[in-house]
Amino acid sequence: MDKIMLDEPALSEHACIESGMPDEHHKEMPVQSLSHFDTNSKRSPVNVNGVRSQAGRRWLVLGSSLLLSVWGINEMHAVLGANNMTFIQYVFLVLFALTFSWITISFSASIVGFFLVFSQRRAIPKRLMNALVGRTAVLMPTYNEDPDRIYASIEVMATAIAQAGENKAFDWFVISDTTDPDVALKEEACFHTLRERLGHSINVYYRRRQKNTARKVGNVTDFCKRWGASYDHLLVLDADSLMEADTILELARRMEADSDSGLIQTIPQLINGTTLMARLQQFAACVYGPIVGSGLAWWTHKEGNFWGHNAIIRTQAMMSAAGLPNIKGAPPFGGHILSHDFVEASLIRRAGWSVTIAADLYGSYEECPPSMTDLAIRDRRWCQGNLQHGRIITAKGLHWVSRTHLLTGIMSYISSPLWLMLILVGLALSLQAEFIRPEYFGDEFSLFPTWPQMDAARALSLFAFTMVILFTPKTLGLVSYMIHSPLRKSCGGFFMLIISFMVEVILSAMVAPIMMLIHTGAVFSILMGQDSGWNPQRRDDGSLPIKHLIYRHRWHMVAGLLLTIAGYLNSLALLAWLSPAIVGMLLSVPLSMLTGSWAIGHFIKRCRILSTPYEKEEPNILKAMNETRGIYDESVHNAPDLVVTASDPKCRARHLALIDPIPLRVAGQVDVIEATATMKIYDANSVSEAVSYLNKQEKTYVLGTPDLFKALSNLHRYTGISHGFS
Template sequence: MSGYRARPTEFPLTMPDQAFRSKRARVRHRPESKMWRKLMVLVASLLLTGWAAREMYGVLAVSSLTLLEWTLLVIFVLNISWVCFAFVNATVGFFAALISLYRPRQDHADIDLTKARTVIAFPIYNETVEHVFATVLATARLMSGAPGRFECFILSDTTDPDVALTEEAGYRELQKSAPGDVTIRYRRRTINTDRKTGNIRDFVTRWGGRYDYMIVYDADSYMERETILNLVAGMEAAPRNGLIQTIPQLVGAKTLFARAQQFASALYGPVLGHGIAWWAQKEGNFWGHNAIIRIQSLAEAAGLPIMPGRAPLGGSILSHDFVEAALLRRAGWNVEIRADLAGSYEEGPPTMIDLVVRDRRWCQGNMQHMAVLLRTRGLTWTSRFHLITGIFSYLASPLWLIFITVGMALSLQNTFMLPTYFADGAVLFPTWPVIDSERALSLFLATMALLFAPKVYGLLYGLLSREWISTTGVFRTAAGVFTELVVSVLSAPILMATQTGAVISVFLGRDSGWSPQARSEGGYRLQTILRHSLFPTLLGVVLTVSSIAISPIYAAWLAPATIGLILSAPITHVTSKRSAGTLAATVGGLVTPADIVTPTSFAGATAAQSSFAALKPDRLQYLILDRDRQLDRDGLVDPYWPLRQYDVHEPLAMARARAERATSAYEFATMLKPKEKMALLNSTRDLQAISFKFSSLRPRKPAGVDQSGAASISRPKRTHRHRG
């Protein structure tokens, strides 16, 4: 490892911040879109919404509408518009997906890929090294011998010193097994500004000029070799393509909750994905990973500015992907969604708690998009619609809860309060708040049909797909739909409550912070489950008591929502268990084609984990005393510190100050706080300078200690103490 350079020679590109209100912000190039597709989806959604609104008005307008009834009608229209659009999108997606089943898939056979230079980027943040580095190694092996030039680049934003040292050990291990024609690079940022967007920008502005394209992986992404080559071919074939997004399916699920999510993404995902791709065409969206980007377009058009104000609505844009896609379109680059490309995978959250934690961060990012919509000029209407759908995906939950609450308040008013429905003037008859019960039942059944139609489409798609029939089979496909339906019906009210809490938290000014996503089923203690389930459970109790007070029939009608809320803790516990997921798969439910025929990319990454299972990272106190090891790791440490001439990095300054007061390497290592340890690990010059102070105290290495420094260092015996 000594003398190896983990990073190539820099080839920078400029990536300026894009002005939201720039006078130059206009679309320079219109793609060849079929406008009738967008109009068809829009008009169909509006007609359905109008019909549902008219029916709801008919339900309420038996007599003149009261203020509460008008409120109920407005909220219903907002909610049903989202349901109608989802139904129309699924309908067109179902037919587009069926056509794709019998259409020959495009390949790269007639496109010369040998000149394309592609970097596969792995932005990571305090991730499990064994998991991520195995994926990097498997991907490098997968692309070995492929036409074109490929490199893997680990873009670490890790802030945990123990994880950082493990990454260094993992990178040494990578070099032992990496193929010769696919170089693996490693860079760990010294100062973590602007989160993931800052991580990508640091790469583009330092090495972006070396590559034509960047394929962005998440820490749990997997892609097949043919998928990667088809993405590169798609960019080579269309010089105006700025980004191509695949539809990743979930893989590797073990728990019941994860298996249900994986089954839904595998069966319903192609239907919904084909729908978006059909009407969006060259004005698609970006989901942050499992996509290829033309680096020139990213640098030119998608540098994200800092949002005015403080977090959560100000600061760095968390859901950067939607905004980057919109800015690329504003600059005239095409953004495609390729729903026909198979072989794109990712792992999902293993438990409902993990999903809620991730959703809280996504919710904050999507709420920031409201300011983007208001501030940004020159965005296409399709790009604005993508941003609006992201916002409404989270606002829908509090709106449904408000709808239930207002309807309940209306019923309670009719049941318990004295009528005050006479106007101030003289009238013959009061204004009674009555509804058309028969029409209400019809509207309820129609709404349920709209909600569950995508699942029916998914079932039909599975029964007509050769892949599903040959692997999963008819019985297991149907059983999986039923099992997923039960899990989703029980989970939906819980997620409605937690998403409502997330929206409220954002508007109360609480920042979600920045934490790595859980990617394995570690399980949660009962205390943690109860804490996360407190709000949904209390909400369920309140709704149940109120509905029973109104009418037992009303309580029965609301039961599908209230049962899930009241049983939030046991549902979360059971669905988080791996044994429950295994049982569901054993009896024939929640089995996908990827469970039967494991994707090569995922199988390779899983097998490669054994290479990193016994890593022996350095320990800081040992590293301080070992000058040879310091020199050996010099090539791993990024020397770039983005500081102005007179700026001081406080953690590094504190580490220097503590070194002056410590009397041994052991004492110094225990004095340091995590940020100070990271600063010292990121500064080879300071680490070497501090080692001179403690070199005279360096203990003789005991027998049996290997060169990695993995063995613990005993505390050196003090002979004297300097006074501070």
């Protein structure tokens, strides 16, 4: 086949246009071993207590959790009848032990968190004021997200940093893994708008990978290897992230002030939620989140965790210690590590750096899924990534608290099938008592019968205590707002805060059994070998057609119906006990429709129900972002399509300046997409004709391949391209 002839003038047209990225400074990022670790390679701390946590914190939180767990398990053992338990009762006891012990840790940590938050809100925030000497790369990874949101966020954050006089310490990067050609062109249009508006004073860059190998972790790793050596720190964001300038500066200053700090994670607050589901998450994160988060940050101390975004990382720690390996085998348990953040934090800590959670920094924001369906899609991917940690938790050299974080991630999804099994085994116990004749005399000779035992009063007391354990974090969050006048007023006052609390508790209780079934289904699909894939998230309206909702929730309704029948056949008392779970399952379709509706959510918002302080007094950074977004929305609408980009000299030159360099093709190795796209361009007589031949995947490939894009562009100069076989 003849080679496509390239038009040389096209090479000079973009010579004066600034490249999308700065000069590369390559440095290796060695892949870390999970099966071997040389303790001699662990760095020595600069400060005496630089990576040493206070043991008393662990004794207080985990010790009290252990005592509560032992007491609760012993009580359940007594309830079931300690001396003559059946096999089903033993199964029930084990399931209870696992689920009860799981919630006691949050209970103990939230009590500590309550006092921490109480003291923080009464004190003047402590902030460092030293001038920054290092350089920080702010990374905004994106995958088929709305470009207007991304670039508006970067502009307002970068502008705020510049106003603080520290713009020279930060460079801003959009590192794209977008696979939709239309979205990719919109990203470029918004990037040019951003450069035109801020490029004279702020360094902003854009790079889109041709192939999104290893997903987000591959995206960040690619940046580290090619540009990371030029920066002291990485501030990793997400496509929906937004941070106050004071928070960004404080993170950088804390990193510079502590030579042993490897990673500092903020606790993001949820914003911009309008649907009822988004508002439920937003209210919970705002009112209860600081209590739980502060308690977690306190007891984990120097062995904190990483949640993948809104955190600053020392580049040296990241590149020397957190290069992730591929797990042996195929997905879902093998291949690339999906939930990379927990693992990266564990490896950074293993190498001798501290990992902390800055619970006292509040200017960190993100958005949340708008519906149960979107929540399920996101959780399916998270579930696979967290279950994958089962093959990492035994890695050599990890700190035991880091292993606890990995176990916590696993349990956050395994707990759902455990709760479901607990319900089913409890139902089996009731059915056994109702329909199966008890054996009063066993196989061994006895003059006296063995009477079935069940301590009803003790069971009721244990149930009440379990509810206290479960709802204490929520209650303490509510109390913390009640006693703080500015926060109480920002949520609508005493009565509106109580109403919001009750709405959140009731709706969350109805949604919980549905999410339990969704997570259970996700766990079993992963165990059956199904991979989650990688889909972009919706962030605004969560409404879906009724047919889609019925299909999505069909098995949830069936499960609710079966539990209703089983409970009714046994006794009305059992049916009443099961009713909290049953109601949510039976009403899963209308509940999903209600909580995902933008209109209903907007009405609830106008009524000040589930209000948060960020709605009463919108943060300046959020207000500026919403105002600036219109500028980039216009850029999105005016973005040239592929035909215009390849035909117009200016658009062509600007795009060529942004194409990420790719390695030369190895002789004999042919990419099917590249070969197909090449043939289609050969067959066309014009740019528009060639574009009409290309499918979505091929268009994306052409946009990211210099030779193919130049070949497509050359079609506008010629009536045809010679082709044939030599």
